[in-house]
Amino acid sequence: MDLSAEFKRWKAQCLSKADLSRKGSVDEDVLEIVQLLNGQEQFFTTSSCAGRIILLDGSINGSEVQKKNCCWLLVTHKACVKDDVIVALKKANGDAILKFEPLVLHVQCRQLQDAQTLHSVAIDSGFRNSGITVGKRGKTMLAVRSTHSLEVPLSHQGKLMVTEEYINFLVKIANQKMEENKKRIERFYNCLQHALEKETVSTTSHPKEKVNSSYSRKKKRNPEKARGKRVTKENDKEVENNDHDDPGISVTIFPEDY
Incomplete structure (x- = not known):
């Protein structure tokens, strides 16, 4: 199988699909990164979310928040x-949960060395929970993730369990995490640009040099103007479903070290 041709087919197919997210478009804070990646031959994004603060009304099963069939009171x-949180909480009938979710970005890469390059960019930018998944059919996926999230229950069966002062405290923490998340996104974009520019110089100077597949911090090509195609975070289920025809997936996870 010609993996290069197959990758092009996957990319064209993915970027031609409609945006199925609740919002219906790429989040503003991650738009430049999505456009830059999709403008490269060796990458395309399958889902993205720049980060968000949400208030969910649903149920808690043990320690797990059940997102299925829950009500989004605020996002x-x-x-x-x-x-805004106080007003939204008045609509809660179940177990209301305040959450902050940092950037999540899924990128399919042409080959492992491309994923390794992008993983280095993610780690250097503070997204130290990022990891690479390689499937038997040749699909190489990079998930850009961080662990500076927040998840706090506020009500139970419609009854508020905390004070307004505590809610104010939580909102401040969530906003601080959102600000840090935006700084990491900016670092990611700058590091990605630098990586692509540096690889352009490397490939120009050594066009026939064989690239070692070991985990080194190689950089990719100079970015052209991005095309603006996108698929966002709510398509994660579709991405997972597409991988059902790729059994025996081996996963390498690179957890945060703090």
Whole structure:
């Protein structure tokens, strides 16, 4: 199988699909990264979320929040306002959960060395929970992730369990995490640009040099103007379903070291 041709087919197919996310478009804070990646021959994004603060009304099964069939009382990709949370909580009938979720970005890469390059960019930018998945059919996926999340229950069966002062405290923490998340996104974009530019110089100077497949911090090609195609985070289920025809997946996870 010609993996290069297969990768091009996967990319064209993915980027031609409609955006099935709740929002229906790429989040503003991650748009430049998505466009830059999709403008490269060796990458394309399958899902993305720049980070968000959400208030869910659902149920808790043990320690797990059940997102399925839950009600979204509040969602914002910007700093949150305490009064908005208070108003939204009045609509809660079940177990309301305040969450902050940092950037999540899934990128399919042409080959392992491309994923390794992008993984280095992610780690250097602070997304130290990023990892690479390689499937038998040749699909190489990079997940850009971080662990500076927040998840706190606020009500149970519609009854508020915390004070307004505590809610104000949580909102401040969530906003601080959102600000740190944005700084990491900016670092990721800058590191990605540098990596692509550096690889351009390397491939120009040594066009016939064989690339070692060991885990080194190689950089990729100079970015052209991105094309703006996108598929966002809510398509994660579709991405997972597409991988059902790729059994025996081996996963390498690189956890945070702090």
